[in-house]
Amino acid sequence: MLILGIDSSGHTASCALLEDGVVLAEYSTNIGLTHSQTLLPMVAEIFSRTGKEAKDLDAIAVSDGPGSFTGLRIGASTAKGLALGYNIPLIEVSTLEALAYNVSDAASLDSIYVHPIMDARRKQVYTAAFLNGTLVGTEEAIGIDELVARINDMGGKHIFLGDAVPVYKDYLIENLTVSFGFAGPQNILQRASSVAAIGSAKLSKGETVSGHDFRLSYIRKPQAEREKEEAGLKSFDITHDDPDQLKKVQVEDVLAARNYKIGIDAGYEDESLPENL
Amino acid sequence: MSGIKILGIESSCDETAAAVVRNGREVLSNIISSQIAIHTEYGGVVPEIASRKHLEKIDDVISLALKEAACTFDDIDAIAVTYGPGLVGALLVGVAEAKALSYALNKPLIGVHHIEGHISANYIENLDLEPPFACLIVSGGHTHLVVVEDYGKYEIVGRSRDDAAGEAFDKVARAVGLGYPGGPKVDNAAKTGNPHAIVFPRGTVADNPYDFSFSGIKSAVLNYINKAKMTGTDINIPDLCASFQEAVTDSLVSRAVGLCRERGYTKLAIAGGVASNSHIRARLEQECQKNSIRFYRPSPVLCTDNAAMIACAGYYEYLRGRRDGLDLNACPNLKLGEH
Numbered sequence: 001m002l003i004l005g006i007d008s009s010g011h012t013a014s015c016a017l018l019e020d021g022v023v024l025a026e027y028s029t030n031i032g033l034t035h036s037q038t039l040l041p042m043v044a045e046i047f048s049r050t051g052k053e054a055k056d057l058d059a060i061a062v063s064d065g066p067g068s069f070t071g072l073r074i075g076a077s078t079a080k081g082l083a084l085g086y087n088i089p090l091i092e093v094s095t096l097e098a099l100a101y102n103v104s105d106a107a108s109l110d111s112i113y114v115h116p117i118m119d120a121r122r123k124q125v126y127t128a129a130f131l132n133g134t135l136v137g138t139e140e141a142i143g144i145d146e147l148v149a150r151i152n153d154m155g156g157k158h159i160f161l162g163d164a165v166p167v168y169k170d171y172l173i174e175n176l177t178v179s180f181g182f183a184g185p186q187n188i189l190q191r192a193s194s195v196a197a198i199g200s201a202k203l204s205k206g207e208t209v210s211g212h213d214f215r216l217s218y219i220r221k222p223q224a225e226r227e228k229e230e231a232g233l234k235s236f237d238i239t240h241d242d243p244d245q246l247k248k249v250q251v252e253d254v255l256a257a258r259n260y261k262i263g264i265d266a267g268y269e270d271e272s273l274p275e276n277l
Numbered sequence: 278m279s280g281i282k283i284l285g286i287e288s289s290c291d292e293t294a295a296a297v298v299r300n301g302r303e304v305l306s307n308i309i310s311s312q313i314a315i316h317t318e319y320g321g322v323v324p325e326i327a328s329r330k331h332l333e334k335i336d337d338v339i340s341l342a343l344k345e346a347a348c349t350f351d352d353i354d355a356i357a358v359t360y361g362p363g364l365v366g367a368l369l370v371g372v373a374e375a376k377a378l379s380y381a382l383n384k385p386l387i388g389v390h391h392i393e394g395h396i397s398a399n400y401i402e403n404l405d406l407e408p409p410f411a412c413l414i415v416s417g418g419h420t421h422l423v424v425v426e427d428y429g430k431y432e433i434v435g436r437s438r439d440d441a442a443g444e445a446f447d448k449v450a451r452a453v454g455l456g457y458p459g460g461p462k463v464d465n466a467a468k469t470g471n472p473h474a475i476v477f478p479r480g481t482v483a484d485n486p487y488d489f490s491f492s493g494i495k496s497a498v499l500n501y502i503n504k505a506k507m508t509g510t511d512i513n514i515p516d517l518c519a520s521f522q523e524a525v526t527d528s529l530v531s532r533a534v535g536l537c538r539e540r541g542y543t544k545l546a547i548a549g550g551v552a553s554n555s556h557i558r559a560r561l562e563q564e565c566q567k568n569s570i571r572f573y574r575p576s577p578v579l580c581t582d583n584a585a586m587i588a589c590a591g592y593y594e595y596l597r598g599r600r601d602g603l604d605l606n607a608c609p610n611l612k613l614g615e616h
Contacts, residue, residue, distance in 0.1 A: 036369055040376050040603040054381065069325060070366050073332050077373035084336055084374075085350065085381025211336035222325035228318070254314040255330060257293070257338045259345045260578045262304040262401060262585065273461065273553055273577040277292075277311050 002052065003203065004043065004060045004082070005196025008035040008075035009067025009095045010118060010163050014192035015043045017050055018200055024050045026193045035074045043078070057088055059208055061199020063190065064092040065217040066126040066139065067118060072216050080211045089208035091199040094217070096139050099162055100130040101194040102187040108132045112157040117147070117164040125164045126219060141219050144168050145175075152177045161188045283595065284342065284353045284378075285588025286335075288371030289363025289391050290417075291322045293334040294584035297346035297353070301592030302400055305346035307578075307585040310334040313458065320457050321447065328366035335374050342584070350382050357591020360388040360601075361611030362418070368607035376603050387591045388601045391582075392419055392613050393429065395548035397590035398575040398583075406573055411542045413533040415557070416549030417443035417460075420489050421613065422532055424542070428593035431614050435487030435532055442525055443551045445491040449498050449521050453514050463518045464554050470519030472556075475501065477524040479531075487532050494524045519556075526560050534564045546573040553577035 005016040013035040014028035025046040029038060047054050062079035065072050072095075083090050099116035107114050111131065118126040120141045127147060128139040144164075148171070151158055160172065161183035169182070182188070202208070221229075260274055280299045287294040291312040297305040312330050316322045343349060358375035361368060372388075379386035396412050408428060414421040420437035440448075443460055450459030455466060477497045480490030498521050505512045537545050545565055551557065558574055565572035579586060 036373065037604040037606045040373070040380060044380060044603055069328070070369060073328060073366065073370055074373050076332055077335065077370045078377045080332075080336055081374040081377025082381050084339065085378045212340075214336075216329075216332065218329075222323060222329070224319055224323040224326065255310050255312060255334055257308050257310040257334060257341050259341065260307045260309055260583070262307055262576065262579065271555065271558070271577065273581065277309065277313065277578065277581050 001058050001200060001203065002056050003196045003200050004054075004057055005062070005192035005194075005199060006039070006043070006060065006075050006079050007063040007095070007098065007190040007192045007195050008039050008071045009063045009065065010071060010190055012189045013039045013042060014190055015039065015046055016192035016196045017046050017052060018193065018196035019052070021200065023193045023196070024052065026191065028191060030189060033071070035071055039074060039078055054082070055086055057086055059089050059091050059199065059203050061091040061093050061195050061202070063095040063098060063195055064215070065095055066120070066141070066219040067095050069218060072218070076214065076216055080214060084211050089210060090214050091202050091208050092214065093195045093198045093202070094139065095190065096126065096128045097130065097135065098194040098198055099190060101133070101198055102191055103159060103161060103183050104130065104133045107159055110157065112159050113154070115147075115151070115158060115160050117160055117162040117168065119164040119167050120220070125168070139217070139219060144171060148172065148175045154178070159183060163189060281354045281592065281595065282348065282352055283588040283591045284339070284356045285389075285584035285586075285591055286339065286356065286358040286371045286375045287391075287394070287582055287584040287587045288331045288335065288367050289359045289361070290367060290582055291316055291327045292582040293331045293338050294582060295339045295342035296584035296588050297342050297348055298585055298588035298592065301589050302404055304401060304585045305348070306342045307583055308338045308342045308345065309583055310338050317457050320451060322364070324364045324366055327364060328370060331367055331370040335370060339374075353382070353384055355385040355387055355591065355595050357387040357389050357588050357594070359391045359394060359587050360605055361391065361608030363391055363609060365607055365609040368609065372605060372607045376605055380603055385595065386601045386605065387594050387599050388605050389587045389590045389594065390611055390613060392421065393590045394586040396423070396425060396546070397593070398548055398579040398586035399546040399573045400589055401579060401585060402575060403573050406544065406546070409542065410544035410546055410573070411533065411537050411540075412546045412548055413529060414549045415442040415529065415547065415551035417441060417447065417551070419549060420491070422487050422536060423613065424536075424540070429597055433613060434536055435485060435489060437489040437491060438482055439490055439492035440495060442489070442491055442529065443549075445495045445525060446551065448495055449518070452499055452502050453512065453517060455514070460551055460554060463522060464556065466515050467519035467522045467556060468515070470513070470515030470517070472519040472523035474513065474516035475520040477520055479524055479527050487536060489528055489532065491525065491528070494521065494528075522554070522556050526557050529557060530560050530564050533561065534568055534570065537570050538568060543569070544571045544573065548575065548580065550581055553580040
């Protein structure tokens with residue numbers, strides 16, 4: 001089984017090649033947000049270095065969130081393009097689960113809770129707790145103070161990793177009353193080898209998706225959508241002509257891809273824009 | 278089927294599109310997933326929502342483009358993708374997908390300028406059209422008057438110093454409660470209005486007679502509306518729309534036709550979303566006829582954002598030898614003629 005892992009959900013861009021449970025190559029960079037320019041050349045580089053053929057891939061495992069919206073989409077559209085080109089399936093891997101996997105083996109030996117924390121801005125972190133590699137509770141965006149209070153109530157031993165560690169390290173040290181530590185610099189950020197390893201386990205259980213069905217788990221809605229839900233349309237002084245009709249049509253239908261033929265036999269009313277455009 | 282087939286991909290704003298075009302001018306498929314119904318609820322394009330929807334739909338759009346063209350990836354000679362200008366998050370989805378496909382299929386990748394795509398839409402339905410010609414580009418984000426000297430070679434003669442023409446349409450439509458998108462709404466309302474009912478200024482730019490200015494027209498319209506509201510006067514929306522449209526059209530027509538007359542061009546084309554405005558089309562047609570200029574205008578379906586025009590522009594870049602690498606980036610502020 002040959003699996004390509006991809007993660008560009010945060011400051012790092014990372015890709016890894018996993019063959020039958022062995023990491024053949026992993027390439028990670030943490031040199032600023034240039035994923036659009038660096039990620040695919042890095043993928044090409046690991047194939048060229050290992051002498052493996054990309055066309056022999058069985059599946060591509062990619063971080064499906066949470067994380068930087070744009071970063072996630074660069075990873076996902078790269079993975080989708082490769083999967084479409086090679087006609088292979090995708091495997092959705094939680095960014096938080098993959099982060100926790102960086103230290104899961106050691107933590108499992110001593111029943112230590114692993115807390116990936118990713119900076120979600122607005123004084124929040126994307127986080128979840130993992131014990132012995134299993135998710136405890138849900139993945140969510142919460143305030144660091146709320147997280148600390150919750151962990152202090154849990155007791156036990158805890159380890160933190162993720163890009164929010166440098167942001168909140170002092171706060172954690174000052175406010176945690178439980179036994180805790182931080183992952184080392186080699187494991188603290190996203191690694192595509194972890195994404196690929198989780199992907200491998202999911203692949204053996206048949207948990208793959210097509211590009212058509214692949215969805216990112218952003219956790220957060222777009223800001224405009226949140227504002228609209230909170231305040232209705234008040235802030236946008238507009239009226240649209242057929243709100244009832246819009247509501248009747250399911251969103252999927254509204255977005256349906258259609259072929260708009262060109263030429264005299266296309267069948268449009270002359271000089272008018274086709275419906276839906 | 279022989280000939281060179283280009284797969285075009287476009288995701289710069291709120292349409293996810295893919296198309297297969299043979300030899301630059303024959304459209305085998307032209308697939309669009311339009312998000313307009315979603316953004317209408319927000320009164321304009323929401324970049325984050327647009328980017329999310331692009332990612333969800335892009336595989337379907339590409340697969341359907343191949344299917345409708347009765348091709349497989351094996352039949353494709355190169356992949357052309359819009360890499361700017363546009364919304365960065367939206368562009369990135371198409372660019373990353375196109376690059377990954379290009380790598381997986383081992384096919385050449387060609388980055389295409391979105392506006393160059395709009396200009397090229399004219400080639401698709403006019404097999405006889407070849408450079409040189411003058412072209413007026415009017416859309417929600419751009420207003421340019423250019424000379425197309427050769428395929429891929431442009432001289433920018435004039436541009437808007439402030440708002441794009443389409444932006445002015447959107448703002449006026451919003452101010453009178455017609456909603457989004459403003460272009461078609463104003464066009465429709467204006468059909469029963471008197472274009473000479475209200476005189477709005479025609480913006481001029483002192484140091485370049487071919488540059489445009491639409492913020493003055495827009496402000497005059499907004500002032501007119503405010504004044505009417507304050508004095509409790511009813512606004513005749515069809516008259517207002519027709520008069521606003523007339524002012525914008527005058528600005529566009531005088532410069533475009535003026536350029537052809539001054540430089541002796543006998544061909545004038547229009548491009549971009551606002552180029553489907555019926556009044557602008559009719560007035561240009563009229564003025565071109567008077568001045569013995571041949572007027573080219575794409576069907577409205579080719580004026581809107583689509584990938585057939587990107588594949589067409591990509592074809593001529595392909596012939597010129599352009600090839601992009603796996604590090605091609607999205608360039609939200611890409612200028613015409615820049616590479």
